[in-house]
Amino acid sequence: MSKKMSFIDKAQILVASGKGGAGSVSFRREAMVPRGGPDGGDGGAGASVFFEVDHNLNTLLNFKFKKKFLAPNGIPGRGQKMTGADGEDLIIKVPKGTLIFNTETEKLVVDMAEVSRFKLCQGGRGGKGNTFFKTSVNQAPTHAQPGEDGEEIQLNLELKLLADVGLVGFPNCGKSTLVSCYSAARPKIANYPFTTLTPNLGVVKVDELKNFVMADIPGIIPGAHQGEGLGFEFLSHIERTSVFLHVLDGDPHNQRDPIDDYQKIRFELEEYSKGDRNKFGSLTDRKEIICVNKSDLLSDSQRNELRQRFLDLGQKEICFVSAATRESLDTLKNKIIAEVYS
Ligand SMILES: Nc1nc2c(ncn2[C@@H]2O[C@H](COP(=O)(O)OP(=O)(O)OP(=O)(O)O)[C@@H](O)[C@H]2O)c(=O)[nH]1
Ligand SMILES: [Mg+2]
Incomplete structure (x- = not known):
């Protein structure tokens, strides 16, 4: 293949x-x-x-x-x-x-x-x-x-x-749920890691004439570049996408930190881009949008703290969304549209 x-x-x-x-x-x-x-x-x-x-x-x-x-x-x-x-x-x-x-x-x-x-x-x-x-x-x-x-x-x-937007993130952060919110695709969603085993595709409608394609690939975990989890196999599906949507898990009870997760995913994308694996340029220079999903579980002060830490890292604005309550899904969609068509 x-x-x-x-x-x-x-x-x-x-x-x-x-x-x-x-x-x-x-x-x-x-x-x-x-x-x-x-x-x-x-x-x-x-x-x-x-x-x-x-x-x-x-x-x-x-x-x-x-x-x-x-x-x-x-x-x-x-x-x-x-x-x-x-x-x-x-x-x-x-x-x-x-x-x-x-x-x-x-x-x-x-x-x-x-x-x-x-x-x-x-x-x-x-x-x-x-x-x-x-x-x-x-x-x-x-x-x-x-x-x-x-x-x-x-x-x-x-x-x-060819997908226009690739969703990257840890397993279970809600990538498939987001795709199902934005498109007619109905990928399997469940509360455990590696629910998605093969990529899903969602077609997102912009208006009567325009739509773009969103790809939901299996979750990435640290060590993916050494074959951990489902490895890198599926990153090849989004090699040609120009926009990456980083989906971070905002759930404060899962013992992980969204910013740490973001850096780990970035590291794996960098590792992927080494060697001759990627013919379409480094995966780290794609246009990037960062969202924290499951924000329904976050208090205002937790959100403010995360936002500030992200800014301190020199990163751009993050978008707090909830696929469960649909909070800020339109705002995020507009950000994606702006990047896809820019
Ligand atoms: N509270 C809350 N739960 C959510 C939200 N979005 C998704 N979930 C739940 O999170 C779990 C994982 O969702 P999925 O969409 O399957 O996650 P995924 O990132 O596709 O996971 P993998 O396919 O395993 O990589 C499910 O139980 C969802 O119902 C949200 O905004 N808030
Ligand atoms: Mg999934």
Whole structure:
């Protein structure tokens, strides 16, 4: 397995192009013309289905809820040689780099990193009306063509997600709880260390157009660089993230000190960055946000003391939050947004 393993966002959808409209069987009716000729018009073409890259998207979240994409049918032809309208093509927007596979054959249909627009299903042709079939020997054809069927295909979409924000901290400090507060992800949460064994990913919505990806990796403990705990394996998941959110455990009863914890995690990140392990620059020069979680368990004086000690260390402001009571979660989210988009 590659070291640079990233997260995969997946979705399965059904797309279908529209059926062509049927040709019409119709004859002219005019007061002075005893036997009117054929005047059935052609059916309109069914709509095609296109995929198009939208640079504002970075996840497949839109496909979690809507799974069927059916392009409209062409409108049938009518008398007086009226051609039916074509169906309007369906354009499905996807993030750049989305891989589109045929579910049945498992073959790659298109890589949306290579093209920005791709026609996936051709709409059915409209049927010819009976006017078309008029010949010298058949002046009054009574048949027209039906519209051609559209195509239907089940697809698997895959997108490699790169996390924008990586959560680092000791086991049990509430990383997974925070991810579940900010996103639709539902990682396992429990009151013991190493609940999270593999990374979780949360997609955090900023507004209608923007969202970013948060990665919750297993807790880090002192000695991780020597293989303690779950070791460093999972740090490779956040090598490419530009922002780290340090989550410190504010619980005053757990015999640990948040500032000490912070320094220990920093030390491990530094150790990780030594040698040739990290190809994306040192993990200690990422933009950093520091929060003390479980602040619901801290008194005002305990908070003030911690804040002051942090400032004395020359560190920036820390943010006191509680995933349990949701205290200051919005403030923290805004800080994260500011760093992710700066
Ligand atoms: N009092 C309090 N408890 C919290 C808060 N946030 C999380 N917890 C509890 O802390 C425990 C650990 O939470 P998790 O989210 O599983 O912690 P984690 O950091 O993901 O832990 P690992 O996966 O083991 O690294 C759970 O029992 C949570 O309910 C909080 O703000 N206040
Ligand atoms: Mg966890």
